[in-house]
Amino acid sequence: MTTIKDIAKVAGVSVTTVSRALNGYSDVNEKTRRKISEIAKELNYSPNTLARGLVMKKTKTIGMLVSGMNRANSKDNFTFEVLSGVNECISERDYDLVLFSTTTTKQREKTYSQLCRERRVDGVILQGMKIDDPYLKEVVESDIPCMLIDIPISSESVGYVTTDSVLGAKRAVDYLIQSGHKKIAFMNGHDQAYVSQQRLKGYRDALREAGIDFREEYVRNGDFLEDKAEEEAAKLLDEHPDITAIFCASDLMALGVMKSAKSSGLAIPGQLSIIGYDNILLAGYASPPLTTIAQDKFDLGYKAANALIDMLEEEGPAKIITLETELIVRESVQ
Amino acid sequence: MTTIKDIAKVAGVSVTTVSRALNGYSDVNEKTRRKISEIAKELNYSPNTLARGLVMKKTKTIGMLVSGMNRANSKDNFTFEVLSGVNECISERDYDLVLFSTTTTKQREKTYSQLCRERRVDGVILQGMKIDDPYLKEVVESDIPCMLIDIPISSESVGYVTTDSVLGAKRAVDYLIQSGHKKIAFMNGHDQAYVSQQRLKGYRDALREAGIDFREEYVRNGDFLEDKAEEEAAKLLDEHPDITAIFCASDLMALGVMKSAKSSGLAIPGQLSIIGYDNILLAGYASPPLTTIAQDKFDLGYKAANALIDMLEEEGPAKIITLETELIVRESVQ
DNA sequence: TTGAAAGCGCTAACAA
DNA sequence: TTGTTAGCGCTTTCAA
Numbered sequence: 001m002t003t004i005k006d007i008a009k010v011a012g013v014s015v016t017t018v019s020r021a022l023n024g025y026s027d028v029n030e031k032t033r034r035k036i037s038e039i040a041k042e043l044n045y046s047p048n049t050l051a052r053g054l055v056m057k058k059t060k061t062i063g064m065l066v067s068g069m070n071r072a073n074s075k076d077n078f079t080f081e082v083l084s085g086v087n088e089c090i091s092e093r094d095y096d097l098v099l100f101s102t103t104t105t106k107q108r109e110k111t112y113s114q115l116c117r118e119r120r121v122d123g124v125i126l127q128g129m130k131i132d133d134p135y136l137k138e139v140v141e142s143d144i145p146c147m148l149i150d151i152p153i154s155s156e157s158v159g160y161v162t163t164d165s166v167l168g169a170k171r172a173v174d175y176l177i178q179s180g181h182k183k184i185a186f187m188n189g190h191d192q193a194y195v196s197q198q199r200l201k202g203y204r205d206a207l208r209e210a211g212i213d214f215r216e217e218y219v220r221n222g223d224f225l226e227d228k229a230e231e232e233a234a235k236l237l238d239e240h241p242d243i244t245a246i247f248c249a250s251d252l253m254a255l256g257v258m259k260s261a262k263s264s265g266l267a268i269p270g271q272l273s274i275i276g277y278d279n280i281l282l283a284g285y286a287s288p289p290l291t292t293i294a295q296d297k298f299d300l301g302y303k304a305a306n307a308l309i310d311m312l313e314e315e316g317p318a319k320i321i322t323l324e325t326e327l328i329v330r331e332s333v334q
Numbered sequence: 335m336t337t338i339k340d341i342a343k344v345a346g347v348s349v350t351t352v353s354r355a356l357n358g359y360s361d362v363n364e365k366t367r368r369k370i371s372e373i374a375k376e377l378n379y380s381p382n383t384l385a386r387g388l389v390m391k392k393t394k395t396i397g398m399l400v401s402g403m404n405r406a407n408s409k410d411n412f413t414f415e416v417l418s419g420v421n422e423c424i425s426e427r428d429y430d431l432v433l434f435s436t437t438t439t440k441q442r443e444k445t446y447s448q449l450c451r452e453r454r455v456d457g458v459i460l461q462g463m464k465i466d467d468p469y470l471k472e473v474v475e476s477d478i479p480c481m482l483i484d485i486p487i488s489s490e491s492v493g494y495v496t497t498d499s500v501l502g503a504k505r506a507v508d509y510l511i512q513s514g515h516k517k518i519a520f521m522n523g524h525d526q527a528y529v530s531q532q533r534l535k536g537y538r539d540a541l542r543e544a545g546i547d548f549r550e551e552y553v554r555n556g557d558f559l560e561d562k563a564e565e566e567a568a569k570l571l572d573e574h575p576d577i578t579a580i581f582c583a584s585d586l587m588a589l590g591v592m593k594s595a596k597s598s599g600l601a602i603p604g605q606l607s608i609i610g611y612d613n614i615l616l617a618g619y620a621s622p623p624l625t626t627i628a629q630d631k632f633d634l635g636y637k638a639a640n641a642l643i644d645m646l647e648e649e650g651p652a653k654i655i656t657l658e659t660e661l662i663v664r665e666s667v668q
Numbered sequence: 669t670t671g672a673a674a675g676c677g678c679t680a681a682c683a684a
Numbered sequence: 685t686t687g688t689t690a691g692c693g694c695t696t697t698c699a700a
Contacts, residue, residue: 385693
């Protein structure tokens with residue numbers, strides 16, 4: 001494999017000159033540069049980023065830590081869309097992405113900062129972490145530049161991008177209220193998710209503004225799981241047959257709720273209106289097509305990567321970015 | 335950041351001893367080893383993989399080259415599932431994954447082997463490449479260990495994993511024939527995809543065995559695109575209203591064909607039977623739910639990664655792996 | 669069982 | 685404009 005040493009030998013110059021020529025420094029004679037470039041091409045040279053990284057202490061690499069990239073979770077292409085966004089931005093800005101995937105067993109062996117420092121990533125993006133994940137504490141304590149997705153924790157070196165879940169949830173419930181509903185249940189995710197707390201707040205806000213009493217027993221946790229939501233909805237609808245609408249904190253759960261409603265013979269939206277959250281691909285294909293609150297997942301990833309690289313290159317402070325949601329009206333609410 | 339030098343100083347030994355101790359070599363006194371391990375932990379040491387990679391010429395990194403990881407393509411979670419499989423295997427075997435994403439503009443600047451050598455990846459997995467992609471030639475010529483997904487090219491250092499598309503397609507068409515169909519059209523992908531050639535072969539095989547004449551005009555290319563397939567299906571059904579069943583080379587196209595059939599008022603499966611290929615998530619949610627040929631995409635990725643690492647570690651020859659398909663009967667065929 | 673020394677491929681002070 | 689030299693953090697040969 002060709003090194004700058006080889007090039008130097010052929011060109012009859014020192015390695016320093018080769019290095020400078022190839023890196024576009026100004027203090028090198030045009031003729032020498034051309035000659036060096038030619039030889040480099042001839043010898044099919046490619047720089048060794050390891051060696052470069054070793055001395056520069058910069059690797060042009062972003063680490064991405066994802067939880068839930070396994071067989072079971074591929075139904076929800078949230079992660080994939082975020083990843084696509086990250087990937088797009090990163091390749092535009094000429095970085096590379098290394099994917100760390102951690103299981104809980106691995107977490108015991110290796111700390112967050114070990115993981116990052118081993119690979120000498122310049123910065124990190126975290127997606128899909130639960131709020132009580134042990135890594136999260138480390139993230140804030142460590143000084144590795146980091147952007148979180150949907151987790152509102154920040155410090156000198158860590159920022160986050162999220163969508164306005166309070167507002168999004170409120171938007172959903174407002175829409176239900178406008179459509180004439182008063183008995184509105186809420187299928188939430190779980191308490192370890194920041195967004196669940198937010199969406200609950202939005203739900204309550206909307207009810208309060210409309211003068212509707214909040215009822216504890218109308219709120220259930222579906223763990224963001226289709227099956228769990230289906231179960232919970234069955235119980236809920238059984239106990240409170242007067243409910244006319246359910247707001248679900250994720251589309252996947254909305255799908256579960258739909259199943260449950262169907263199997264107890266409830267017409268959607270005739271007898272029960274359902275509104276979801278996320279606007280996953282499946283939402284438009286459900287029957288009836290699911291009305292939902294859309295988040296731009298690709299953008300979530302793209303903006304996170306962009307902000308991170310900004311931090312890295314401009315050495316600016318960590319950024320906090322909030323994206324807007326959008327109500328997608330389909331046919332599951334009446 | 336702590337280095338082995340720091341540890342050596344504190345422990346009062348040489349860096350050599352530290353290196354050996356930490357890497358589990360046998361020729362180091364147990365006492366010294368324990369002492370060194372303790373100090374390493376205390377100092378919160380993590381090894382610098384760049385430095386190690388530089389001298390060892392192994393990085394424990396697999397590169398993954400994916401085409402089509404962009405906003406437009408996220409509908410099709412084929413890529414994501416493959417990626418999940420790759421990721422799972424790689425993390426089990428303690429490698430890391432670096433994601434290369436290339437656009438055609440970038441390809442002009444950097445060759446395949448440059449891309450790989452720069453990052454010094456030990457091996458590469460390629461997914462979603464077209465058969466005429468310029469990188470593909472390079473892959474075979476270069477001696478970088480590589481596994482291709484769904485592209486049957488091999489050499490000393492490159493293998494592939496694919497599903498048996500001929501058999502899969504045959505299985506689909508056989509099922510249609512068994513169900514009594516004789517006028518069976520085929521919505522194929524495009525000529526740059528290996529799998530399209532294979533599936534066409536399977537389609538022809540099935541017809542031949544059943545004594546049904548192959549008709550050129552029954553075969554269309556939908557480019558694996560929902561919209562394109564919808565268009566093509568409209569033309570096809572208009573020109574040949576006697577067609578009773580369509581085999582589609584991908585579920586996404588099958589969805590397009592369904593749309594087209596619906597908008598011309600054809601009942602599925604009453605008047606037109608449709609069978610897809612892939613078993614994407616959406617397939618089960620379509621209405622009617624789509625009968626299709628399933629491939630295990632996760633496994634495709636997992637096996638590719640596994641075979642690659644086998645090659646790397648056992649220095650064995652490149653492997654060729656063929657996975658089976660499975661007929662998933664739902665409600666779009668009658 | 670341990671250490672000294674060389675070297676992986678590169679960049680960057682400093683000197684010329 | 686160019687070269688000499690040192691050093692990034694690690695592994696490994698060789699010698700003790």
